[in-house]
């Protein structure tokens with residue numbers, strides 16, 4: 001759905017009468033170090049590609065991605081961002097129900113509702129640090145369910161052990177599990193489920209976040225070939241554009257620089273996350289939830305609300321995500337996506353002034 005997402009930097013710039021570039025956008029979960037300079041230079045040189053249609057089903061690029069990832073090309077489907085694939089799944093597979101483990105990214109529920117698939121939420125709670133309630137999930141499952149798990153989860157940052165998901169899926173061959181790993185490349189030493197090869201496991205990934213090429217729109221679905229073969233004919237032709245195909249081919253054939261870029265990203269984020277946590281510890285009852293990825297969920301001390309704090313930060317030209325529209329969260333949650341060291345320090349300094357900031361509302 002078009003609405004239901006987070007902060008909109010263009011809208012805020014319009015409201016403040018400044019340029020989008022003047023705003024420190026900590027609402028968008030993209031790599032603070034990206035995109036890779038080598039990738040940008042390559043795409044600049046290949047702008048001529050937009051003069052012709054891209055390969056209709058992006059098969060060459062998909063094969064390059066599959067080879068680089070150690071997967072069978074029949075087990076990979078490319079999409080116009082992972083979003084296209086999220087919306088495709090309930091529409092084509094038409095399960096009797098979907099189960100969404102939340103609080104999480106809204107599009108799983110939106111996609112199911114648009115496809116006429118009823119959604120059963122299973123919701124983690126703050127008191128348990130938002131650990132996904134796996135026992136509750138097991139008890140909620142019915143034959144034929146399509147289960148969505150975001151790992152690491154947006155917005156909580158919690159990472160489930162892949163073994164736990166694998167065991168869960170193995171125990172319920174009558175259900176299908178979709179694991180969204182869009183934020184997994186930010187987590188140090190995390191293992192993808194894409195290589196497990198289970199018949200009822202589908203894995204989503206996105207290049208938007210880790211490579212900071214959200215505008216190019218590239219995502220993948222990885223899973224059993226027969227399921228992907230069912231989905232394939234329902235994709236529109238040319239859904240992955242020419243520059244996006246070129247970007248994937250470049251990234252898939254330059255493993256050395258990509259590995260170095262990913263290592264640098266993870267090491268930068270670990271340092272910045274530690275610093276942010278230290279700074280936030282002194283902030284008037286603010287609670288930060290441990291995150292394994294590039295953003296941190298914060299619970300504000302009463303009577304501060306996300307609306308108040310976002311408004312006060314907006315006056316400082318800092319945009320963070322008001323999480324009050326996530327199912328399962330209340331109006332006291334915000335999410336901060338880590339940026340450069342200066343921005344991360346500045347947001348912590350602002351949050352230290354919450355009582356003062358909210359007093360002026």
Ligand SMILES: Cc1ncc(COP(=O)(O)O)c(C=O)c1O
Nearest residue numbers: 081082083105154182206208219
């Ligand atoms: C968890 C999650 N999955 C998928 C997406 C969609 O990403 P894209 O369509 O750019 O791949 C987002 C975007 O914010 C997200 O947060």
